Amino acid sequence: MGVSRPQKAANGVSTRWVYVFCIASFFLGVVVINRFWAIPDPLDRDKVSPEKHRSEEASFQTGDILSQVSQTHDVIMTLDKTISSLEMQLAAARAAKGDSEEASPVVTKLGTENLKARRKVFFVMGIITAFSSRKRRDSIRETWMPKGDGLLKLENEKGIIMRFVIGHSATAGGVLDRAIDAEDEQHKDFLRLNHIEGYHELSSKTQIYFSTAVAKWDADFYIKVDDDVHVNLGMVGSTLARHRSKPRVYIGCMKSGPVLGQKGVKYHEPEYWKFGEEGNKYFRHATGQIYAISKDLATYISVNRHILHRYANEDVSLGSWFIGLDVEHIDDRSLCCGTAPDCEWKAQAGNPCAASFDWSCSGVCKSVERMGEVHQRCGEGDEAIWHTSF
Missing domain, CATH: 3.90.550 (Spore Coat Polysaccharide Biosynthesis Protein SpsA; Chain A)
Structure with a gap:
């Protein structure tokens, strides 16, 4: 038995990149979901008056949502650039392989x-x-x-x-x-x-x-x-x-x-x-x-x-x-x-x-x-x- 080596797909891209990308996508999904769907503790909600609760909701809607949407947009744009870069590498690898074979x-x-x-x-x-x-x-x-x-x-x-x-x-x-x-x-x-x-x-x-x-x-x-x-x-x-x-x-x-x-x-x-x-x-x-x-x-x-x-x-x-x-x-x-x-x-x-x-x-x-x-x-x-x- 020898030390296993990272495998490469037929298109020339290492599977290590696939694992890294999948793990990064998973953690990003967890962060985004937690930020958007976090539910406050019911006991804490009972202690807040209806007026204050409505005020907090309005503040959340006008402030935090915009901030989180902006942050999420930035994350999505970063991911988009990363995916685009990987696609370009994959395409260029295919081109290089094709030119080499022919x-x-x-x-x-x-x-x-x-x-x-x-x-x-x-x-x-x-x-x-x-x-x-x-x-x-x-x-x-x-x-x-x-x-x-x-x-x-x-x-x-x-x-x-x-x-x-x-x-x-x-x-x-x-x-x-x-x-x-x-x-x-x-x-x-x-x-x-x-x-x-x-x-x-x-x-x-x-x-x-x-x-x-x-x-x-x-x-x-x-x-x-x-x-x-x-x-x-x-x-x-x-x-x-x-x-x-x-x-x-x-x-x-x-x-x-x-x-x-x-x-x-x-x-x-x-x-x-x-x-x-x-x-x-x-x-x-x-x-x-x-x-x-x-x-x-x-x-x-x-x-x-x-x-x-x-x-x-x-x-x-x-x-x-x-x-x-x-x-x-x-x-x-x-x-x-x-x-x-x-x-x-x-x-x-x-x-x-x-x-x-x-x-x-x-x-x-x-x-x-x-x-x-x-x-x-x-x-x-x-x-x-x-x-x-x-």
């Missing part, structure tokens, strides 16, 4: 991290990129994204994680994967996914990105941004900080475009018939260039990603996952400014931009050549992020 050799290490070792940060920004986008990535590194020691300083001092997000090729370990490995060795700014890259797989890639990021970092917000968008990190941080106390928020430039059922056109939706009659529009959703979601929503995607339907367009897919939930949609137009002169006019008017791109190109037109110019004219200044308090 991961390719390239990303196996992502799913095996200890859940308790997840770093608490402000936000994670995933810059969606492709194998062919090396020059785009370099244009971002040379402008609005810190690199090297600056990237580490951003993580340590501001709690901001920034990574280029990419999966692997159909032949894992091939020349494309080796090129990304070499680039990551140089810059250390990639998040590799258990995902086969493909133009029509962006909805799946986005889903896996959120699941992987939740398993790796405990963040208040998770951001997705394209690699041809200019971002002002200080403004993004200030924008998110205003919504930090809200549990389920979906922040972006909300739109409702037409459902395109005609084959061969850009943004064609093969499942157009699901959205009603011809000519209908989509429900409100954030445009895909950049958006942010709070931790609860990212965890929801992680837990349910195997049953969440993916439409042809990634931004529509994300919006569809939230449309039936109790989610606050925040339409923030600072996340979809145009490039100069639009961004300059808005800054002069006291409304600096968090992100800029050209609608005609769904990003900065010719971003490799123009990102430096856009940064010069639309940027908040390279030191702004360090002087911005969150």
Whole structure:
């Protein structure tokens, strides 16, 4: 016979936590019941005159009940936060376990991290990129994204994680994967996914990105941004900080475009018939260039990603996952400014931009050549992020 060890449930949560939670709930119930249902001694009641008794009852009703209700409310809120925290740990554990079981050799290490070792940060920004986008990535590194020691300083001092997000090729370990490995060795700014890259797989890639990021970092917000968008990190941080106390928020430039059922056109939706009659529009959703979601929503995607339907367009897919939930949609137009002169006019008017791109190109037109110019004219200044308090 050996010393018994604490058992763990299949979801990765120790049974010790279950026992602690049950015992705490029991004692809380005893305290609450005793406070509300305590009955005075009958002998003491007989000694009190009816008038005084009625006076005491009135005083109890106007004073003690309000005090006890307030205290009970505080206890309930504390329990609610505790339960929510346990649920988040459980969900993240499931996500980590799922990623570990399904991961390719390239990303196996992502799913095996200890859940308790997840770093608490402000936000994670995933810059969606492709194998062919090396020059785009370099244009971002040379402008609005810190690199090297600056990237580490951003993580340590501001709690901001920034990574280029990419999966692997159909032949894992091939020349494309080796090129990304070499680039990551140089810059250390990639998040590799258990995902086969493909133009029509962006909805799946986005889903896996959120699941992987939740398993790796405990963040208040998770951001997705394209690699041809200019971002002002200080403004993004200030924008998110205003919504930090809200549990389920979906922040972006909300739109409702037409459902395109005609084959061969850009943004064609093969499942157009699901959205009603011809000519209908989509429900409100954030445009895909950049958006942010709070931790609860990212965890929801992680837990349910195997049953969440993916439409042809990634931004529509994300919006569809939230449309039936109790989610606050925040339409923030600072996340979809145009490039100069639009961004300059808005800054002069006291409304600096968090992100800029050209609608005609769904990003900065010719971003490799123009990102430096856009940064010069639309940027908040390279030191702004360090002087911005969150």
